[in-house]
Amino acid sequence: MSIQQPVLELKNVDIGYNDALVNNVIARVLPGEIIAVLGPSGIGKTTLIRTIAGLVEPLKGEVTLHTKKKGGLGYIPQRLGLVRHASVRHNVNLGAKAGVPFSRTMFEERKTRVEEAAKALGIEDKLKEPVRRLSGGQLRRVATARALAQRPQILLADEFLSELDHQNVEVVIKAVQTLLEDGTSIIMVEHHEENVRLFATRIWLIKDNHLHDYSLEEWMDIDESSWREQYMEEEE
Amino acid sequence: MRGGWILAVLSLLFLAWLVLNDLVDDWGRLEGGMDNLVIFVEESMWPPNWSVLEAQSYPVCENEIEIFCSVGYLGMMETIKIAFVSTMLGFIGALCLSSLAARNLVPLYVALPFRFILAATRSLPSLIWAILFVIVIGFGPLAGVLAMTFYTIGYLGKLQYEAYEGMPSDCLEVSRAMGLSHPSTVVSVVIPETGNHLLSQLMFMFEYNVRHGTVIGIVGAGGIGYYITTYLKFLQYDKVLALLIIIFFVVVVIDLLSLMIRSFVTDEGDVRRPTWLRGMIKIWKKRSASNDVE
Numbered sequence: 001m002s003i004q005q006p007v008l009e010l011k012n013v014d015i016g017y018n019d020a021l022v023n024n025v026i027a028r029v030l031p032g033e034i035i036a037v038l039g040p041s042g043i044g045k046t047t048l049i050r051t052i053a054g055l056v057e058p059l060k061g062e063v064t065l066h067t068k069k070k071g072g073l074g075y076i077p078q079r080l081g082l083v084r085h086a087s088v089r090h091n092v093n094l095g096a097k098a099g100v101p102f103s104r105t106m107f108e109e110r111k112t113r114v115e116e117a118a119k120a121l122g123i124e125d126k127l128k129e130p131v132r133r134l135s136g137g138q139l140r141r142v143a144t145a146r147a148l149a150q151r152p153q154i155l156l157a158d159e160f161l162s163e164l165d166h167q168n169v170e171v172v173i174k175a176v177q178t179l180l181e182d183g184t185s186i187i188m189v190e191h192h193e194e195n196v197r198l199f200a201t202r203i204w205l206i207k208d209n210h211l212h213d214y215s216l217e218e219w220m221d222i223d224e225s226s227w228r229e230q231y232m233e234e235e236e
Numbered sequence: 237m238r239g240g241w242i243l244a245v246l247s248l249l250f251l252a253w254l255v256l257n258d259l260v261d262d263w264g265r266l267e268g269g270m271d272n273l274v275i276f277v278e279e280s281m282w283p284p285n286w287s288v289l290e291a292q293s294y295p296v297c298e299n300e301i302e303i304f305c306s307v308g309y310l311g312m313m314e315t316i317k318i319a320f321v322s323t324m325l326g327f328i329g330a331l332c333l334s335s336l337a338a339r340n341l342v343p344l345y346v347a348l349p350f351r352f353i354l355a356a357t358r359s360l361p362s363l364i365w366a367i368l369f370v371i372v373i374g375f376g377p378l379a380g381v382l383a384m385t386f387y388t389i390g391y392l393g394k395l396q397y398e399a400y401e402g403m404p405s406d407c408l409e410v411s412r413a414m415g416l417s418h419p420s421t422v423v424s425v426v427i428p429e430t431g432n433h434l435l436s437q438l439m440f441m442f443e444y445n446v447r448h449g450t451v452i453g454i455v456g457a458g459g460i461g462y463y464i465t466t467y468l469k470f471l472q473y474d475k476v477l478a479l480l481i482i483i484f485f486v487v488v489v490i491d492l493l494s495l496m497i498r499s500f501v502t503d504e505g506d507v508r509r510p511t512w513l514r515g516m517i518k519i520w521k522k523r524s525a526s527n528d529v530e
Contacts, residue, residue, distance in 0.1 A: 053413040070415035081410030086428040094424055098414035150414060 004030045005066060007153050007185050008052065013061035015044055015051050020059050022048060025211045027204065029154065031183040034199055036190045039206035045189045046078065048206070049156045052187065067153040071098040074152030074184075076160045080143040082131050088142050089127040092117055095150035110149075117148035120175040137168045144172050148179060155179065157188040161195050173199060276473075284481055285474035288463075308482050311460030315449035316486065318380045318459050323442040325381070326388025330354075333389065334396035335422040340408060341400060342418070351397075358390030366452035377458030384445050384452065392441050399433040400426055432498060439494035443487055450483060 006028040014020040021044030029035060037045045050056045052063060053075050067073055074095070075081070082091050095117070096110035103109075118124040121141040126134065131142060140160060147155050155176075161169050176186070187204075190196055196203065196219075203214040214222075288308040291297035297305035304310075336342055337350035360368075365383035373379055407429060411421045427434065453461015460479055467475040 050409075053409070055409050055413060068415075070417075072415065073413055075410050075413035077406050077409060079404070079406040081406040081408075083407050083425055083428050084404075085431050090424070090428065094411065094416070095414070097420060097424065098411075098416050146410075152414075156413070 006030055007066050008187075009062075009064045009066070010052075011062045011064070013051070013063055014059040015048050015056075016059055017047070017056070021209065022206055022211055023209050025061070027211060027213055029185045029187065031153070031185055032180060033201050034180070034186045034188070035202045035204055036188055036196045036200035037204045037206065038190065038196070043206045045206060046158055048204075048211075049075075049077075049158050049187065049189060052154075053156050065154070070101070071150055072153045074098075074147040074150045074155040076143045076147055076155070076157040078158045080139055082139060082142060082146075084130075084132045086131060087127065088118070088123060088129055088131060088134070088145075089114060091131055091142055092127075092145045092149050095146035095148070099150035099152065113149040113151070114145075117145040117175075120148060120178065121145045122171055136163055137165065140164055141168065141172065144175060148175055151179065151182060151184070153184060155184055155186045155188075157186060159189050159191065161188070161199075162191060169195065280471070280473040281477045283474065284478035285472070286478055288475050288478045288482075307463050308460075308479060311453075311463045311479070312482055312486060314377060315446060315453070315459035315461070315483075318377050318384060318452075319442055319445035319449050322381045322384030322388055323438065323445050325385045326392055326441070327438055329385065329389040330392035330396055331422075331427075334393045334400065335418070335426065337393065338397040338400035338426075340403075340405065341422070341426065354390050354393040354397075356390070357386055358394060360387070360390075362387040362448050363451055363455065366455045370456050375456040375458075379456070380449065380452050380458040384448065387448075388441055388445065391444075392437055395437045396430075396434060399430045399437070403429050435498055436494065439490065439497065443490045443494070446486060446490060447483065450479075 008027075008029040010025045010027045013022075013025040015022040015025060025048070037048060039045050047056060051058050052065075053073065054063075054065075065073060083094070092114045093110060096113040100106045100109045100113065114127075115124065118127055121144055123138065123141050123145060126138065126142075131139065134142065140163065144160065147157075161172065164172065180186070188200075190200070197216075201216055203216065203219040205212040205214065205219075289303050289306045291302040291305035292307060292310075299305055333350055333354055337347050337354055339347050341347075362383050365386050366379060369379035369382045373382070403426065407425050408421065411425050416424070449459040450461040450464055453459040453463070454465045456462065460483065464476055464479055467473070467479070
């Protein structure tokens, strides 16, 4: 049996801005894993995601990405990071720009990726529309399409399923399946119990300034955990 | 809190009064000033002399429409041309430099030198640039174009990097995390996101350059300013007034154009399209729809 190389390693990392929010994080992510980051508000989930994305310097330790330098990492922040004054096509194409290496056929490949991603998310008829005219759910689909067109090795998603109705969650998850088939790992901040059960393969729970790493089975076994009652939102 | 603000504003106004009082040694000069102005306008300026819109006697006008050979038209057109070319060149130059001067796009050690360059370009008024270029390449519109271009780079560059620094950080963070290069980020994220500001600044700068075209003409850098200086020398203030009215008219037209252009790129409801423009767009859409049916 061959040992899989991790795509991300966190070695003794302290995470925070001035003071550490999460101490001594030791974790690794293998290709194809879907990790749900859980914990109460303000505990450092978003800061963890931003640290992995390279937007916040770790206070201590080392974050190592074993991915391509350009386009290896995809990111969907809470506010989605869409270019509001541009069209849907322009936004989705940004992902394709990052993901398609320089070549003679790059423009055709980008175009194909944009159209495939838009179709997968059901926004192919919105490609010409300016982003600012779309609804909240449609905006999330555009941000997901951007990641889909990029085809990153790791996708960091900060609450990208929240604010979506059940139907939209299904559309997004179905679309993201194509990424998973390519071996993309996903690290997502999530609050909904049902989405975690449906989607995640591992759980990173941030508690008492430390990151606790569970497999989904282990997480399901700790049914009595007051954490789940306190910080997860049950689907209605 | 409100009382504090009022006190602060009053204190500043009082300070301004003290400084003004220190600068002006003889308030008696104001006496009779208004009368002088009225006499000057009535006897020398009013009514404007519209002969500036008649064909010049030399060179002989070969155009059927006389106005196209007039001092007012030729001078204004040259000024508009100088302003247009220098605004475009300056805008492109400013785009290149400002993206390297914005603190949210590059590290401080890169931004600082470029900020210094832009500040240096801006601190010389266009008139001084014009004198320099007249010395280097001689009289004429090219000196005007170069002078205005350099000033535009400094001025627009500052406005642009300030617009970039005010844009939302989330889309920049996404492009940084995705590994997009600096030029890609500027072209695909920064410019579209700040497009409305950039367009507004571009139109403002064009209008500014048209107005300042009158000033640089004074030192021989072409445009309507050349004629204004000539008329001033010969004390033909009525002709000067006519040229100033023409400049005012052009500035108003540019302002309307700016409103029209920006209405296509702003958020809905932010800058409303003028009614006449909305009407024209409706008619155009109807026509193209009926053409499609045919």
